[in-house]
Amino acid sequence: MTVLFYLLVSLCLVIIKTTLIPGMPLLERFYDLLIPIVIYLSLFRPLREGVPLVLFFGLMMDSLCGGPVGLYLTTYIWIYAGMRWTGQFLSTGNMLLMTLAVAIGVAFECLVLLVYMLLLAPSAVPPADAARTVAYQIIWALLTGPVILIIIGRSQKLLDVWKERIFPDWLDMNQE
Secondary structure, eight states: OHHHHHHHHHHHHHHIIIIIGGGOGGGTTOOOTHHHHHHHHHHHSOHHHHHHHHHHHHHHHHHHHOOSTTHHHHHHHHHHHHHHHHTTTSOTTOHHHHHHHHHHHHHHHHHHHHHHHHHHOTTOOOOTTHHHHHHHHHHHHHHHHHHHHHHHHHHHHHHHHHHHHHOHHHHHHHHO
C-alpha cells in the first residue's frame, strides 16, 4: 500500500512538472520534484520499498522527459545511495539538513546532466544561462524542499495510521 501511495504521488508530481510548471514563467526553471521523494525514501523507508521505487522513478522519468538515456536513473540511484549512507551519520530529523540534502540533490542532478553533455557532445557548449538556471533550481529547492518533505512525512504518518485501522491483524502477522 505504501508503494502504491508513492507511485501515485510520483505520477502526480511528474504530470505537474512536465505539463503545468513549464507554462508558468516564474517556475520555468524549477527543479526535479522527485528528488525530495528520493531523499525521503532513502532516509525514512526500508530498502524493500525504496529501491524498487527509485528504479521506477528513474525509468519513468527517462522515458517521459526525453533527456539522455539513463540520466534520471543514474541520478536517482546515486542520490538514494548517497543519502542512505549519509543518513547513518547525520540527524535525519533536522529540517535544515534535509533542506540542504534537497539542494545538494538538485545540484548533483545538474552536475550529472553537465557530465552527460560533455560525454555525448564534447564540442558542445553549455547554454549561456546554465549557471543561472542551476542557481534558480537550488534556490527553489531551498525554498520548497522542506515543504515537500513535510508533506510527504505527514502523508506517510496518515497512511500508517490508516493502514493500522484497516488492517490491524495483518500488520501484527507481518511483524512476527
